[in-house]
Amino acid sequence: MMILSGDPPRSRVLTLVLVLIILALAATPFLFPGAKALNVAAKICVFAALVASYDLLLGYTGSVSFAHTMFYGIGSYAIAIALYGMGPNWAAVATGIVIGLPLAALLALAIGLFSLRVAAIFFAMITLAVASAFQVLASQLSWLTGGEDGRSFQLPELLRPGTVLVSKNLFGFEINGRILTYYLVFAISALMILALLRVVNSPFGRVLQAIRENRFRAEALGFRTVFHLTYANCIAASVAASAGILNALWLRYAGPDTSLSFSIMLDILLMVVIGGMGTIYGAIIGAAIFILAQNYLQSLMGVASKAASEAGLPLLPGLLHPDRWLLWLGLLFIASVYFFPTGVVGRLRNAGGAKSGSASH
Amino acid sequence: MTELAANDPLPKPKRDIAPILLPVALALVMIPLIGSPSTWLTLTAASLAMGMMIFIMASGLTLVFGLMDVLNFGHGAFIAVGAYVATLVLAPFAASIQADSLWVNLAVLAPAALLSMAVSGALGLVVERVLILPVYGQHLKQILMTTGGLIVAEQTLYALWGPQIIPMPLPTSLRGSFILGDVAIAKYRVLAMLIGLAVFIAIQLVLNRTKLGLLIRAGVENREMVEALGYRIRRLFLGVFMTGSALAGLGGVMWALYREQVHASMSDELTVLIFIVVIIGGLGSIGGCFIGAILVAMVANYGGFLVPKLALVSNILLMVAILMWRPRGLYAVTSR
Numbered sequence: 001m002m003i004l005s006g007d008p009p010r011s012r013v014l015t016l017v018l019v020l021i022i023l024a025l026a027a028t029p030f031l032f033p034g035a036k037a038l039n040v041a042a043k044i045c046v047f048a049a050l051v052a053s054y055d056l057l058l059g060y061t062g063s064v065s066f067a068h069t070m071f072y073g074i075g076s077y078a079i080a081i082a083l084y085g086m087g088p089n090w091a092a093v094a095t096g097i098v099i100g101l102p103l104a105a106l107l108a109l110a111i112g113l114f115s116l117r118v119a120a121i122f123f124a125m126i127t128l129a130v131a132s133a134f135q136v137l138a139s140q141l142s143w144l145t146g147g148e149d150g151r152s153f154q155l156p157e158l159l160r161p162g163t164v165l166v167s168k169n170l171f172g173f174e175i176n177g178r179i180l181t182y183y184l185v186f187a188i189s190a191l192m193i194l195a196l197l198r199v200v201n202s203p204f205g206r207v208l209q210a211i212r213e214n215r216f217r218a219e220a221l222g223f224r225t226v227f228h229l230t231y232a233n234c235i236a237a238s239v240a241a242s243a244g245i246l247n248a249l250w251l252r253y254a255g256p257d258t259s260l261s262f263s264i265m266l267d268i269l270l271m272v273v274i275g276g277m278g279t280i281y282g283a284i285i286g287a288a289i290f291i292l293a294q295n296y297l298q299s300l301m302g303v304a305s306k307a308a309s310e311a312g313l314p315l316l317p318g319l320l321h322p323d324r325w326l327l328w329l330g331l332l333f334i335a336s337v338y339f340f341p342t343g344v345v346g347r348l349r350n351a352g353g354a355k356s357g358s359a360s361h
Numbered sequence: 362m363t364e365l366a367a368n369d370p371l372p373k374p375k376r377d378i379a380p381i382l383l384p385v386a387l388a389l390v391m392i393p394l395i396g397s398p399s400t401w402l403t404l405t406a407a408s409l410a411m412g413m414m415i416f417i418m419a420s421g422l423t424l425v426f427g428l429m430d431v432l433n434f435g436h437g438a439f440i441a442v443g444a445y446v447a448t449l450v451l452a453p454f455a456a457s458i459q460a461d462s463l464w465v466n467l468a469v470l471a472p473a474a475l476l477s478m479a480v481s482g483a484l485g486l487v488v489e490r491v492l493i494l495p496v497y498g499q500h501l502k503q504i505l506m507t508t509g510g511l512i513v514a515e516q517t518l519y520a521l522w523g524p525q526i527i528p529m530p531l532p533t534s535l536r537g538s539f540i541l542g543d544v545a546i547a548k549y550r551v552l553a554m555l556i557g558l559a560v561f562i563a564i565q566l567v568l569n570r571t572k573l574g575l576l577i578r579a580g581v582e583n584r585e586m587v588e589a590l591g592y593r594i595r596r597l598f599l600g601v602f603m604t605g606s607a608l609a610g611l612g613g614v615m616w617a618l619y620r621e622q623v624h625a626s627m628s629d630e631l632t633v634l635i636f637i638v639v640i641i642g643g644l645g646s647i648g649g650c651f652i653g654a655i656l657v658a659m660v661a662n663y664g665g666f667l668v669p670k671l672a673l674v675s676n677i678l679l680m681v682a683i684l685m686w687r688p689r690g691l692y693a694v695t696s697r
Binding site for chain 1: 432434492495496500501502504505506508509510511512513516517519520521523524629632633636637639640670674676677680681684
């Protein structure tokens with residue numbers, strides 16, 4: 001309980017699902033051989049942490065930010081530019097972290113102070129505007145960021161796939177730098193999610209929820225809401241930047257499409273809503289469902305689209321084309337806001353709560 | 362305070378002209394900076410035309426927010442839908458577009474624009490009923506719902522028309538420029554300015570001279586009071602929402618002709634501009650929206666000419682500057 005900050009999943013099914021996801025992620029290098037499975041697993045880890053940090057904003061303070069990918073991008077680019085410029089060594093990794101994290105936090109502070117000074121309703125719009133300006137800036141400053149091409153770089157010796165740490169043992173597994181990198185991503189993401197769980201269950205997190213429910217009342221109770229909201233913004237931005245660092249380390253690349261584009265922002269929003277806002281656990285479930293769908297559903301849609309076009313159906317081939325999978329996701333998104341606004345986690349908790357409630361009567 | 366006799370006219374509200382002077386002052390300051398008067402005139406005309414188009418797209422959004430406190434993040438979808446629908450009319454009549462006669466060209470353009478407005482207005486009806494009605498009064502869900510709607514609309518456009526950019530050539534008679542001395546002003550920009558001004562005047566007339574407009578303005582200021590007086594503000598809101606969507610569609614057609622191409626992602630680029638305009642102008646204020654649109658366009662045009670590198674962040678800087686001056690936008694009409 002300590003490690004979960006006294007906030008367990010509170011539903012048997014949910015616990016089971018979470019344990020399954022985490023075990024599967026932990027054992028991916030050994031259970032599912034192949035580069036694709038490992039890539040998907042790493043992406044789930046990174047996004048679980050990223051989405052959890054967004055949940056701190058959306059679910060716990062109720063403020064909609066469209067600048068979260070900007071912080072993610074700052075982390076990615078910081079590490080990429082450092083490793084690209086200084087060569088593949090640990091000093092460069094440290095430089096990237098030391099520059100990236102404070103930069104993200106400072107920018108979050110500036111946005112927070114500025115947009116909270118004006119009408120609170122502007123927050124979503126202002127973050128959207130700032131994020132889009134940042135995106136353009138990143139693609140224009142090509143001497144620094146590599147423009148549309150982004151920056152590819154090499155990792156320090158230890159983390160390279162060629163580095164064999166444990167040679168093939170009797171089970172036929174080999175532990176190399178790539179797998180070590182995966183576990184680095186896995187462990188840091190897990191730590192960040194646990195830390196966020198700690199934050200939202202602290203007195204500070206309670207104040208955030210109070211602000212979400214009724215900002216005016218929270219202020220009347222003597223809490224400095226601007227301070228709390230800005231602080232939450234900075235924490236979320238730092239975690240997002242860290243997730244960006246992990247993502248760049250895993251991909252050995254940072255570019256506008258993988259770390260800054262608006263579609264990532266939409267992905268994050270979808271994951272939070274599907275998983276369940278204001279739960280942190282929802283981030284893990286949302287990320288797992290979404291990224292599995294993104295990687296495996298698309299091929300399924302390709303098959304369906306082909307079948308539809310061979311059957312001579314009008315319109316369907318276009319609608320089922322793998323590139324159109326966002327369409328179905330958008331529909332799912334609307335449907336989930338409509339029918340289960342509390343997401344998967346909220347649904348499972350309610351189902352479990354109703355059962356245990358009736359049992360106790 | 363002096364007592365008012367029963368027959369005295371009501372005291373006029375104070376006119377706040379500082380925001381109106383702002384674009385004028387900005388334009389005048391730019392004369393020495395740009396140097397050549399003819400370049401300055403061309404740039405000013407360009408920014409006025411661009412500002413009018415942005416105003417047409419943003420006016421609906423600001424009223425929708427002002428009247429019903431609804432944050433519509435899917436407004437850009439109407440812009441893209443309008444532009445795509447116009448291609449449906451313009452493509453089969455390509456010959457009339459090529460014809461070198463203003464009237465033949467307009468005879469195709471006008472129905473195209475009207476059809477776009479009708480389709481995006483009808484789409485507005487669907488969106489309001491399906492996406493916005495269930496989440497009245499909940500900002501978070503409004504943002505989520507309308508963002509979802511934007512994704513679906515954009516993807517449907519891709520599915521129906523394909524992901525490629527569709528060219529949308531300007532009619533022959535609208536190509537080229539009017540040349541006055543050494544000043545060149547593109548013909549299409551003049552048309553855009555005229556349409557924008559007409560829309561602005563029409564909106565102002567409806568808002569200030571009709572009972573409908575009175576109700577809308579009253580609703581922006583205090584929704585509950587209007588409801589208490591027995592008016593169905595929901596229906597009024599639906600009307601405003603559809604009009605706003607139709608205007609966004611019209612703006613989409615005009616923007617597509619201006620850029621001479623149509624693409625579903627045009628809504629993303631414009632949404633940000635529109636938001637900035639709405640924030641600068643003050644939520645719910647048509648006058649503020651008009652000035653905001655012109656300011657944004659001026660900053661984009663002058664900025665792009667003087668310091669191209671700065672053009673990327675110039676809109677953000679403008680927004681920051683104006684919100685520092687007036688934290689609720691140029692004209693704060695809502696009490697929220």
